[in-house]
Amino acid sequence: xxxxxxxxxxxxxxxxxxxxxxxxxxxxxxxxxxxxxxxxxxxxxxxxxxxxxxxxxxxxxxxxxxxxxxxxxxxxxxxxxxxxxxxxxxxxxxxxxxxxxxxxxxxxxxxxxxxxxxxxxxxxxxxxxxxxxxxxxxxxxxxxxxxxxxxxxxxxxxxxx
Amino acid sequence: xxxxxxxxxxxxxxxxxxxxxxxxxxxxxxxxxxxxxxxxxxxxxxxxxxxxxxxxxxxxxxxxxxxxxxxxxxxxxxxxxxxxxxxxxxxxxxxxxxxxxxxxxxxxxxxxxxxxxxxxxxxxxxxxxxxxxxxxxxxxxxxxxxxxxxxxxxxxxxxxxxxxxxxxxxxxxxxxxxxxxxxxxxxxxxxxxxxxxxxxxxxxxxxxxxxxxxxxxxxxxxxxxxxxxxxxxxxxxxxxxxxxxxxxxxxxxxxxxxxxxxxxxxxxxxxxxxxxxxxxxxxxxxxxxxxxxxxxxxxxxxxxxxxxxxxxxxxxxxxxxxxxxxxxxxxxxxxxxxxxxxxxxxxxxxxxxxxxxxxxxxxxxxxxxxxxxxxxxxxxxxxxxxxxxxxxxxxxxxxxxxxxxxxxxxxxxxxxxxxxxxxxxxxxxxxxxxxxxxxxxxxxxxxxxxxxxxxxxxxxxxxxxxxxxxxxxxxxxxxxxxxxxxxxxxxxxxxxxxxxxxxxxxxxxxxxxxxxxxxxxxxxxxxxxxxxxxxxxxxxxxxxxxxxxxxxxxxxxxxxxxxxxxxxxxxxxxxx
Numbered sequence: 001x002x003x004x005x006x007x008x009x010x011x012x013x014x015x016x017x018x019x020x021x022x023x024x025x026x027x028x029x030x031x032x033x034x035x036x037x038x039x040x041x042x043x044x045x046x047x048x049x050x051x052x053x054x055x056x057x058x059x060x061x062x063x064x065x066x067x068x069x070x071x072x073x074x075x076x077x078x079x080x081x082x083x084x085x086x087x088x089x090x091x092x093x094x095x096x097x098x099x100x101x102x103x104x105x106x107x108x109x110x111x112x113x114x115x116x117x118x119x120x121x122x123x124x125x126x127x128x129x130x131x132x133x134x135x136x137x138x139x140x141x142x143x144x145x146x147x148x149x150x151x152x153x154x155x156x157x158x159x160x161x
Numbered sequence: 162x163x164x165x166x167x168x169x170x171x172x173x174x175x176x177x178x179x180x181x182x183x184x185x186x187x188x189x190x191x192x193x194x195x196x197x198x199x200x201x202x203x204x205x206x207x208x209x210x211x212x213x214x215x216x217x218x219x220x221x222x223x224x225x226x227x228x229x230x231x232x233x234x235x236x237x238x239x240x241x242x243x244x245x246x247x248x249x250x251x252x253x254x255x256x257x258x259x260x261x262x263x264x265x266x267x268x269x270x271x272x273x274x275x276x277x278x279x280x281x282x283x284x285x286x287x288x289x290x291x292x293x294x295x296x297x298x299x300x301x302x303x304x305x306x307x308x309x310x311x312x313x314x315x316x317x318x319x320x321x322x323x324x325x326x327x328x329x330x331x332x333x334x335x336x337x338x339x340x341x342x343x344x345x346x347x348x349x350x351x352x353x354x355x356x357x358x359x360x361x362x363x364x365x366x367x368x369x370x371x372x373x374x375x376x377x378x379x380x381x382x383x384x385x386x387x388x389x390x391x392x393x394x395x396x397x398x399x400x401x402x403x404x405x406x407x408x409x410x411x412x413x414x415x416x417x418x419x420x421x422x423x424x425x426x427x428x429x430x431x432x433x434x435x436x437x438x439x440x441x442x443x444x445x446x447x448x449x450x451x452x453x454x455x456x457x458x459x460x461x462x463x464x465x466x467x468x469x470x471x472x473x474x475x476x477x478x479x480x481x482x483x484x485x486x487x488x489x490x491x492x493x494x495x496x497x498x499x500x501x502x503x504x505x506x507x508x509x510x511x512x513x514x515x516x517x518x519x520x521x522x523x524x525x526x527x528x529x530x531x532x533x534x535x536x537x538x539x540x541x542x543x544x545x546x547x548x549x550x551x552x553x554x555x556x557x558x559x560x561x562x563x564x565x566x567x568x569x570x571x572x573x574x575x576x577x578x579x580x581x582x583x584x585x586x587x588x589x590x591x592x593x594x595x596x597x598x599x600x601x602x603x604x605x606x607x608x609x610x611x612x613x614x615x616x617x618x619x620x621x622x623x624x625x626x627x628x629x630x631x632x633x634x635x636x637x638x639x640x641x642x643x644x645x646x647x648x649x650x651x652x653x654x655x656x657x658x659x660x661x662x663x664x665x666x667x668x669x670x671x672x673x674x675x676x677x678x679x680x681x682x683x684x685x686x687x688x689x690x691x692x693x694x695x696x697x698x699x700x701x702x703x704x705x706x707x708x709x710x711x712x713x714x715x716x717x718x719x720x721x722x723x724x725x726x727x728x729x730x731x732x733x734x735x736x737x
Binding site: 013014017022025055058059063068069071072 | 293294297298301302304305322354355356357478479480482483484
């Protein structure tokens with residue numbers, strides 16, 4: 001099972017190493033890990049997608065909270081969240097196939113950010129399933145490169161405590 | 162600004178500033194440090210220069226690992242934070258085993274390591290190592306200080322983190338330029354730890370729920386670990402166990418938290434624990450774990466551990482709860498506080514049937530050895546030392562068979578009486594630990610039970626003990642084997658003793674050469690006399706007991722078995 005965990009961490013050197021090292025040392029599986037600044041310059045937010053059952057998840061949460069430079073751990077289990085992934089994908093689109101590819105991009109609300117002789121580069125964002133579906137749809141045309149950010153997430157306002 | 166006024170401004174600034182090295186020393190003194198351990202090297206010279214005049218007792222080991230174990234044992238024996246300072250590169254690398262030992266056993270320590278100049282970091286400079294990278298998994302926290310202004314605060318934070326919550330070692334890496342640079346002194350005492358919280362007082366509702374469950378229980382057992390000792394909660398534990406009338410089993414690190422001479426003591430549980438402790442745990446209807454972490458050496462096969470029991474788990478580390486074994490009532494907090502509250506709510510019960518059942522197991526399966534043997538049984542030596550020290554010595558051990566026999570036969574009666582590497586199982590811990598403990602408690606009788614191979618690993622520290630005229634007593638239970646390894650080879654590898662023996666030196670000669678007293682004993686009749694002689698010594702004394710070579714530790718729960726499936730009970734019974 002995949003779970004999203006969000007951790008507020010101190011924005012200083014070595015914190016990522018502490019978190020990544022803990023995951024490796026305790027044999028937890030990370031699906032993706034995203035770090036970025038927040039509105040507070042002293043804090044960064046890590047959004048981590050973890051694979052494991054409830055017991056693993058509970059341990060991950062506790063072990064994360066135990067790291068001194070981790071300030072707060074939020075666990076999104078059972079909460080309605082908005083989760084987004086951003087992808088850049090470079091798809092083979094020779095002139096004869098290009099109209100088909102463009103239709104596909106449109107269907108997924110993708111944005112063409114670069115065009116070459118044989119390839120188009122597309123920006124797509126959305127929940128992970130949408131991204132995965134888009135990749136699958138592009139496969140028959142040929143994919144040159146994929147770069148993904150990994151998931152970031154927030155709890156819906158309407159359900160906040 | 163004129164040249165003149167610039168000069169006067171800078172000298173005024175200088176008078177109110179201090180170097181990083183001076184700030185380190187001042188902050189250590191502010192934190193109550195009066196003794197520290199460590200070894201010199203290039204990048205810590207500025208610090209050692211300031212230590213020249215500091216009112217701090219300084220012990221130089223012969224190897225940084227030894228120093229690290231000394232600081233660890235100093236902390237275990239006193240409850241204070243042990244401090245070690247070493248140089249960069251090899252100095253820092255040599256701490257790794259010592260830090261991991263302290264980490265696994267939750268020992269409060271602060272390690273300061275020198276580092277190459279800030280601008281050289283990452284250049285593979287001479288004696289450079291990525292110390293924070295190397296030590297991250299073996300410390301509770303570590304960091305590098307790159308600005309002298311952060312130094313005082315970071316050291317304060319290190320002491321706070323090391324000594325609160327679940328204690329552990331904290332390492333601070335300090336580049337040499339940071340120790341040389343000057344800044345205004347930060348005497349604010351401020352700390353900045355937004356992510357560090359300690360749950361001290363357990364949740365009242367959880368405590369009440371636990372009390373109710375205890376009052377209902379017919380066959381409860383306490384399973385007590387080192388957390389009770391680090392929380393200073395032995396008195397509270399004793400009161401609680403006696404009021405509620407509950408038998409107490411202890412982990413290796415928990416020994417001493419409850420007086421083993423008392424009738425309610427079930428002594429140690431687990432792989433080499435007592436049959437009565439293991440039977441009681443497997444038969445109990447309620448297991449109360451306090452400051453213990455369901456280590457595999459205690460639980461055996463997890464699925465069948467305490468199969469009929471509800472479990473209450475009191476621990477200060479939330480991550481220890483339900484990590485290995487699911488629990489019914491977790492109480493997160495300080496054991497001292499929680500037991501104090503719990504004792505108010507529990508009722509006294511006779512539990513006659515339960516105690517009668519336990520008494521039956523105790524009578525049938527006590528720890529035994531063949532006391533009629535003509536050879537020196539290792540257990541006999543421990544027994545004899547226990548008798549002659551009236552059970553009051555402070556005991557350190559290495560790791561292996563001798564460690565288990567010590568746990569089985571030396572009846573510990575007070576907390577912080579046994580210093581041993583439980584979690585990591587660090588051979589070589591015993592001798593430096595005895596030194597650290599004797600430094601901390603000069604008047605104590607400190608005995609180290611060691612194996613020949615454990616002793617081999619750190620015996621160079623005997624020279625440190627001689628230098629400081631420490632009257633430590635080292636009893637080497639010399640069987641010429643890596644005994645525990647040999648036992649496993651005997652039992653599980655068809656007696657193929659592959660590489661488990663080496664040629665040992667004559668330890669009495671080694672001791673004498675280093676300036677200690679050395680005694681060799683190879684006759685059973687001489688054991689008592691030798692122990693007496695050893696206890697009389699004012700300088701370090703090493704006694705080389707040539708013990709029965711192929712003695713085994715019984716009982717034993719083979720790996721992967723339930724703890725009631727003990728081997729060797731028949732052998733023990735045949736010795737009755």
